[in-house]
Every structure is written in C-alpha cells, then in structure tokens.
Amino acid sequence: MSVVSADIQIARETPRRAGHPTLDAALHWYKQGIVPVPCSLTTKRPIIEWKEWQYELPDMHRVMRWFITNQVNIGLLCGGIGKLCVLDFDSRIQYINWRDDTMLLSSALWGQIAENGYKVITGRGVHVYIKTKFAQPSYRCDKYKADVKGEGGIAIAPPSVHPSGAMYTPLNDGDIYVVACQQELLDAVPPVSSMSHRGRHAGIWDDIESMAACYNGPYVDVRSALPIVDFVQDIGGERPIKYGRDKRFGLTRCIYPGHKDSHASMRIDTVRNTLNCSSTSCPLHSDSYWLNVVDVYKLICDMDEYDAYMELRQYVLFNKSKGRLG
Ligand SMILES: [Zn+2]
16 A cells, blocks of 8 residues: 555544634634633533533633544533524524524614624524623523523534534624613524423423523513504603504604704604614614614613513513503
C-alpha cells in the first residue's frame, strides 16, 4: 500500500473541516455565558457529566479540552446560568405556521423574534433561540409541534451533524432576544393544555405543573382580553373615530404623554388589537409593527414588560369581575 492511498484512507475516515469550527462555536457561546457541552455524533447525548455545569460556568481550559477534537457535536445547556431557551419545532411547516401567526398577531418583541431572531435548521425542523429573564421549565407545545427547551434542556447547535447526516446550519445571523415576561412566552408558544397528554408526555406534564405554580393567578391573555380601543379611550378621554371597511380602524389623538398631538395621529386596528402613531418621532410609532396593549402601556409608563403585563392583567381581572370586559 502506497503512502498516498494511506493518506486518503485517513482523510476519508476523519472528515475535517478547516480549523476547529466546533471549538470556535463552543467558545463563542461560552463567552456569552452559555455552557457548551460535547455530545455524541451518533446519539446527540452529552458525553460528559453536565448537570454540575447548569449553574456554574466551567473554566475555559476545560471547555477547550472538551472541544479540541472535531469528533463531537456541540450541545448548549438551556436554562441554568445562561437562561438560553430554544423553541424546537419538529418540522419546517410547523415553524412557518408559528412564524406567520407570530408576525401577524403577537407583540413587537415576538414579531422581531419571528423575523430576525437567531434560528438554526436542524435535521427536519427549526430551532429558534431566545433568552429568558426567568427560570423556564421545559414543556411541549402541541399547537405548533414544538418542544420548548428550558431548564435541563440541551440544544444541539451548529456546526453539529445530525445522526441522519444533516448539518445543523444557522438560518440567519440574527440576534438572540431577551424575553422578560414568562406569560409572553406562553402566549407565543402555548403549552399543551389537555389532560389526555398526561400519558404520552408524562415527564413533561410534571414540568407544566411546576410551571403553573410559578404564576400568581389564572392565565389571562391581556393582549386580546383588553380591547385597545377601550384602553385608549380610558387614557385619552375621547372615543376614537371609526373608519375603514366594517369600521375596523379608529383614529384619535395620540395618548403618549410627551406627544402634543393637535391632529389625530393615532390609528387603531380593532381586529388585531394594535395601534400605531403616525408621527415618526413618537415612541408609539413603529415602521414595522403596530404595538399591542402591553407594548403601549410599557412605553407610556416607562416600565419593563413584565410589570406592564402584570399591571394590565390586574386591570383586566378587576374589570372582568365588574362585568365590564367581555
Ligand atoms: Zn404619538
């Protein structure tokens, strides 16, 4: 056997990419406070004891030792210190359904996540990366056939190779957006809700119950439960003028405190329950998305998303108890 053919033999057995892409990727995540762990090429499972690294960042040399070989996949620990959360859609169709729904109906933040958030093509589906400000248990979303990987979850990341041979490939070089309010995550990717799933997803059900225990009170989708036209009237004091087919839209003076609006610059969409101020210098103006009631309240009161959500939720619960809201 000649030396040349022996070299080819080795090259075939160990397909190498230029440099150390897996190590580079591992360090990229590590520097963002997200722990990368080496996983098997064939089973996707971690090949180290990883639980101790959920709440403690390993030192960099250890990470380099884990990934100095290219013969491992890279798994990112979700939840824990990095608070990474990955929406793992089983199929591209389900991902597209979710994206279209989210861009149409959800908050400005989720519209951004759906459009510009960092995403990865997997074997058959898509991963959408976010970070949370709260500890998020993992759960199953039946509506979009997705696993939401939070505490204790591991997301296989590029440039890993799926056991089928497919590469995990970034769909874009988008940002990882931070979600401050847990309820917003649950609205965007609703958890399984039927008891009939107890058998099929026994382990996940426990997580749902522990997640439910994190809330203080019943589930309320503030964005749809509170008609934005009533909210604007409450704050602005005047009834918006209806226009458009089926009187879908409303027009009124802007309710942002700093906007001295002599014209009626604020447009309301009563179907999507969103609004937009046409004055480009106004904080309630957006070129890309109309704002929902949580977005608006957050900006008007200069509070964070979570507080705005919780305050509006109280407002909705109070008004419902008085029979004021449908
Ligand atoms: Zn305005």
